[in-house]
Amino acid sequence: MSCIPSDLFLADTEEKYLVPYAVAPEYPQAILTLLQKTKPDFLHLQNDFEVQAISRLREQVEALGVKLFLPASDTVENCIDKYKSYNIWSQAGIKVPETIMLHTPEDLKLAFETFGPKVWVRAVTGGGGRWALPTDNFDFGKLWIDRFQGWGECTAAACLTSQSITWLSIWYEGELVVAQTRRRRSWNFGNRTLSGVTGITGVAETCSDTIVDQVAQDSILAIDPKPHGIFGVDMTYDQQGWPNPTEINIGRFFTTHYFFTKAGLNMPEIYSNIALEEKFPTLDRKINPLPNGLVWIRGMDVEPVMTTVEEMEKMEQCQL
Template sequence: MAKIIIAGAGGAPSENVIKSIIQCDKGEEIVGIGSEPADLMLSAVRKKYQVPYANHPSYEEKLLKVLAIERPDLIHFQNDVEILEASRLRDKIRSTGTKLYMPDHTVIENCVDKEKSYRIWSRKGIRVPKTIMIKNENDLKVAFDELGNEEGKIWLRATVGGGGKGALPTNDFEFARIWIERFKGWGEFTAAELLTPDSVTWLSIWYQGELVVAQTRKRKSWNFGNRTLSGVTGITGVGETCSDDTVTQVARDSILAIDKKPHGIYGVDMTYDRRGWPNPTEINISRFFTTVFFFTQAGLNMPKIFKDIALYNEFPSLERKINPLPNGLLWIRGMDREPLLTTEQAIFDTVRVI
């Protein structure tokens, strides 16, 4: 029986991968590692190890110690910082007999750093919101002068990190300056043209340059968005399966601009501009988005496809590689309750409007 280690166990992004694999028929043993004991206690896995955060000096030693003890066949990570560090350690990880299914390290660097992704896309002629790296107050002034919309607003965000880290729409220079100071973000923030609130994600798995499967999901709402200044939390409230040829083409172009031979997981986040065109804002590289269990419950188990390729060189038999799920499936999420797979029609049939 194969053994898989999932990092970040107990956290929602990793637990939805774990739940997807538990549903599979091969019965692999899953071991969890993570940095927060309380999170680990929530994990569905039986065996759990606490390791330091990936940016801690002892992370490498502790990770390799777990691999020496457990001797897993495959390890998978679900956090950008940990993915970047594991990628740097890939030769040492593989020397223990543990497989990784991820692209080249340069690709991971270029995707984790949103400013690097932007520069590549801009050079390749992919439509992206004009963006400026904010290294000092003068850069911030230039950003307001050149990027402000009709209300003078720009979009600030940290170049590294998920969940809308550091995101702020503002037309107030002094507020923006204090905001960046708060995050100690000079040289680590960008300013960009403000796009619409509408966003979509194209989640895909590739193998040696060939697309295995891709599914599109648009976000209808953020959970707790009313509690942030940006309205963005990284926590999807309601997601919906959809398909759009333009979104697919933009996503593929965005991936191939950064990686000529994609290998692994690529989740392209896109936000629509005022003209209705999806602009890539980042590629979530080598990890599934948090709500991947949505697709599993709907009939497309992408973590299963991923681990079957990595462990057994087994590929799925799909009628359609791109958007195999029907449009209009909804995934509704809330705190301390199981998500619900449904449709708008089911909501209309159930909920009475007074």
């Protein structure tokens, strides 16, 4: 199902359904009617707004006999809203970039005075670098927020580095099932945005770091002492080289999860087996079971390619 008609042409499925946007007032009734008609065993979402919408409808969905594998309602709300996440982490003593809500231009001035000379502006909700802007110019920052009518819906934070890493994990009633770390080497089409962020990872690399493992788990447990479902912790390194959590992608996989499947760790299969049958995997290691140094390269209108860091470095040295 999709809210965009043209996307349905790309779906390799037997049945295709057009639904309203998850934030539309008619979405709840439309989705419940669809579930009643199709009677699926299990429902999974891959969009923040849909995860939130279905989380708020979970009792009605489950009453129709449809299984869900979602974190607690409060957890979903606290992760979808990045400023709520920030406050929880800050109060828990987890190192995060200082952040303030932007309700008025005066708040933006305060951000420059406090975090300057450059600040990072972004929307409180949504993915793909929504409204993201690094800027050292107050007037430009104000015009940017005005353009999106974003006052009260975005934050300003101290700028970190461009280096980011993600810890994707599945939990069951407070117990970690599996987690794998992926470093982002580049964004696709990042040179076409002001922020450099697109939400489309171009080159990713498997890696492991005990500090990242601990920061990710601390970040999750600060928000939910009994995690359940999918938690993808995005972290960005500060100037001292420490990974700061910036958001948790909650209840959904990131877009390059097939990378892990191709490498031998099929997290969607693990997730589905648990949701449908409470069947758990047998793994040599729960954390970072994949080898370091595998690389996943994505483009547009081409199949992704998996290679290694060594092969990448050889290619980089071939420049004429």
